[in-house]
Amino acid sequence: KAGVTQTPRYLIKTRGQQVTLSCSPISGHRSVSWYQQTPGQGLQFLFEYFSETQRNKGNFPGRFSGRQFSNSRSEMNVSTLELGDSALYLCASSQAVLQETQYFGPGTRLLVL
Amino acid sequence: AQSVTQLDSQVPVFEEAPVELRCNYSSSVSVYLFWYVQYPNQGLQLLLKYLSGSTLVESINGFEAEFNKSQTSFHLRKPSVHISDTAEYFCAVIHRWGNTPLVFGKGTRLSVIA
Numbered sequence: 366k367a368g369v370t371q372t373p374r375y376l377i378k379t380r381g382q383q384v385t386l387s388c389s390p391i392s393g394h395r396s397v398s399w400y401q402q403t404p405g406q407g408l409q410f411l412f413e414y415f416s417e418t419q420r421n422k423g424n425f426p427g428r429f430s431g432r433q434f435s436n437s438r439s440e441m442n443v444s445t446l447e448l449g450d451s452a453l454y455l456c457a458s459s460q461a462v463l464q465e466t467q468y469f470g471p472g473t474r475l476l477v478l
Numbered sequence: 479a480q481s482v483t484q485l486d487s488q489v490p491v492f493e494e495a496p497v498e499l500r501c502n503y504s505s506s507v508s509v510y511l512f513w514y515v516q517y518p519n520q521g522l523q524l525l526l527k528y529l530s531g532s533t534l535v536e537s538i539n540g541f542e543a544e545f546n547k548s549q550t551s552f553h554l555r556k557p558s559v560h561i562s563d564t565a566e567y568f569c570a571v572i573h574r575w576g577n578t579p580l581v582f583g584k585g586t587r588l589s590v591i592a
Contacts, residue, residue: 369521398579408568408582421579433496455521457580467580469514 366392369458369470377476383444386473390437390458396420397439398467399431402453411454414439415461443475451477480505480571484583491559492591499554499586501543501569508574511544511552516566516585524568528552539563564590 378384398421399411410423414433415452431441437458440470443450453474457467485500510529514522524571526537533545543554552569570585 371521384573410579413579421522421577423579429572462577465526466512466527468524471544 369456369468371454371456371470371473373473374471375474375476377478378446380446380448380477382439382446384446384475385440385442386454386456386475387439388439388456388458390439390456390468391468394458394468395437395461396461396465397433397437398457398459399439399441400455400457402472403451404456408455411441425451444450446477448477451475480507480509480578480581481571482569482571482581482583484567484569484586486496486586487584488587490589490591493561494558496557497555497559497563497569497588499569499588501548501552501583503552503569503571505550505571505573507566509571510574511543511545512570512572512580513537513541513552513554514568514570514582516568518565522568525554528543559590561592563588571581 372387396415398413402408413421417433428444433439453472455472456470459465459467479506481504491497498524500565512527513525515523533548536542541556566585566587568585570580572580
């Protein structure tokens with residue numbers, strides 16, 4: 366089975382722009398979670414989607430949003446980028462619930478200038 | 479809410495020496511525990527997990543961790559490390575029930591010295 370894939374792998378944007386990141390889960394997995402990883406804050410949970418519905422949300426401003434499609438693929442969007450949004454964004458998938466093992470993709474490294 | 483403390487941010491160790499990476503968690507309810515490894519410029523890979531049953535869990539590459547409920551710990555050990563074990567290691571916890579997300583520790587950077 367193919368693992369979790371994320372595109373693009375690297376991205377450079379400027380302040381004020383918006384960005385969309387994509388995640389394709391492992392085949393058969395219906396839950397997709399997003400995390401932000403920074404040197405200062407570590408790994409922080411952004412949100413989780415299941416069956417096209419946001420089921421959980423972390424403590425991030427409304428500029429961070431996401432969605433999930435009927436094929437379980439997910440996208441996250443960050444609007445009005447700030448320098449502090451520079452991070453590695455990781456996507457993880459699990460079969461159905463968060464308690465099951467989550468498998469991570471390689472991440473998208475975003476640099477905001 | 480649960481939290482995870484990884485007591486050492488960096489651990490240098492010589493090749494073929496043993497290593498222990500410490501992890502303590504706090505939670506008022508039953509939890510599942512995980513160790514993930516992150517190699518440079520890569521995502522997280524699952525190393526091992528404790529869901530139930532035997533408190534000692536092992537990975538395919540020689541790591542093991544022991545769940546200690548009384549001490550709320552889940553320390554990771556390897557009796558003899560290799561250069562290829564150089565990476566960042568993250569301990570994570572999640573409630574057994576309910577719909578709360580995975581909570582990670584800050585990570586421990588293991589540097590294996592030849």
